Amino acid sequence: MSESTNPIRAARSPLKTIVIDACLTAFVVLILAIPFIGLKSDSVGTSLQLVTRWPLMFAVIGAMVAGRVLLNLWRMRPSAAPSAKGGKGVGATLSAWGGSHIKMIGVVAFVAAVALPFMPFSNRYVVDIATTFLIYVMLGWGLNIVVGLAGLLDLGYVAFYAVGAYTYALIATQLGWSFWLCLPLAGLFAAMFGIMLGFPVLRLRGDYLAIVTLGFGEIIRIVLTNWVDFTKGPDGISGIPRPSFFGAVFSRSAPEGVTTFADLFGIAYSSQHRVIFLYFLILALAGVTNLFTLRMRRLPTGRAWEALREDEIACRSLGINPTNVKLSAFALGAMFAGFAGAFFSTRQGFVSPESFTFIESAIILAIVVLGGMGSQTGVVLAVFALVILPEWFREFEQYRMFLFGAAMVLIMVLKPTGVMGHREPTIRLHPPGKPGEQPEVVQ
């Protein structure tokens, strides 16, 4: 990106720059393409043979070089000089527009989300994907409290999700308590684990904190795998009760003394009802998470989280107790993961340690970072890019991970601070458009 602004490069003649760049590109692509494209193992009969595909490889290299040359030419076009940061400008305008219309966007998105199951095109598959989408959005919003606002890098967030899921799974199967009773318990348990993790890491920051949280995530998963008497180990817990609608169950026929959802409303039974109900349940849970976080940001606790992210020493010099601030961030972030976990286990009807591997933590963290640390809208966009696009491109099979990677690279190149890197102040002295110097947008 910086070639055009780099004075040393700019001093060179454009032709020379383009040729050198093209050669470099060809070299890099050659190194990558020999093993990936040039050589291919093929089974002929019973033996394995090495097949070479040089023409294809050179075609790919040629295409890459041509693309690079065109890109350079486009960058060096005369009109590009004054607005060298054209891409960023567009991004800044977009996120600034998003910032000022945030309420409207939120309402439109919410109405669209409510209407989704009743759309003509929606079927079980669409609603299911939307439910997965919302689970990740909720987890992203929860982790946003810890990472985005309080600036505590947490690589083991999925542990709290697991605690929530197993809390519901165990209590519901062992004691038979209802989902609505277990939901707050799951949140409470996860929050307790958040504080448990929080205490030993109070003095840690950055890389060190990341490593300890990573270890914590693994500890939880390994305990769940190995404590066979309690958690049934790798077999997982099955037969987890499904949630009911104020006592009305979602099934064709109900046992004595219980009504079914279909009877309650006098409609024909459809297996779709439960799917839609689960969708609205997670929509409500995610909505609560969002409202809570937005409100929290404007309260002293939330402001202290952000202040802690900015400068812990300054916080202490102002009489803010960093212990309380960190623990509250850990506990509240974990609590929402616990809610999401309870929802996950009632939706699946089955939990096992398999669902709570490190890659899940990594995806949730990637969602928060790519979305723009601390931005609620950014999380939604990032979930779309990282969870929904790979799901849609399922047909492309082997190119799925490629697209996933490409999306990440694109976001990091175009918007290094995340899709919505713009931070909206929690309080203003001069509302926009009133007297007072308006802050310059520096991105």
Added chain:
Amino acid sequence: MNAMEAMLNTEDDALLDVQHLTMRFGGLTAIDDLSFTARRREITSIIGPNGAGKTTVFNCLTGFYKPTVGCLLLKHPQKGDYFLERMEGFRIAQVGDVGRTFQNIRLFPKMTVLENLIIAQHNRLMKASCFALAGLFGLPRYREAEKAAVDKARFWLDRVGLIPRADWEAGNLPYGDQRRLEIARAMCIDPCLLCLDEPAAGLNPRESLDLNELLLSIRDEQGIGILLIEHDMSVVMGISDHIVVLDHGRKISDGDPEFVRNDPTVIRAYLGEEEGDDDHA
């Protein structure tokens, strides 16, 4: 009787009593048996050559270091006496009302100027919001407290001339504005003692003069004590009521500006000693 009264008065005015403060880092003695008193409605400056231990005094005072020996007695005019060396870092600001600024400015750079000042009033707002509960439901009690906090912030923004830039990100402010914002932020905790670590560093002469006026007006209107570390002698000699000179962690002089200016030990510490040259040989 009169003498007795005079003594009592000076006793009452004492705000901070540093007694035999010693701070060792391993084998290095950064502060060696330092005792001095800072009073209310006075600007007490701590000066000395580089590495004399001035910032270490501040760090002991505000709880970032635990002193090896000695006691730091804060005589809070409203709340009573506190031994600062026994308090945890954040409690000194929270309970003892000691505010400070830093040598290399420590603002919250991504947050706005106004937010910086609101955060300084965290503890009061936290109480008013019943630990976020009243705030979550938007009870009037919290809304009033927030309004009061904004008013206080507006007052200090006005004093340091930052009202027009209240919604800027603090990190985007020019250097001089950042220095003044940090002072305003420390004042927002309603301190009884304000510790300023080189507030004039990096300011141009004009800004430095404005700073002098600001500090004098804070002293006179708020009636608080100011403890000042500064290298700029025009600031130190111009506004100090009382100067403590440190060299290699030891106090070498203590008195009013006129006394310190003419003290031979101070001149020697700053300009070097003629007979002492055999040390370097």
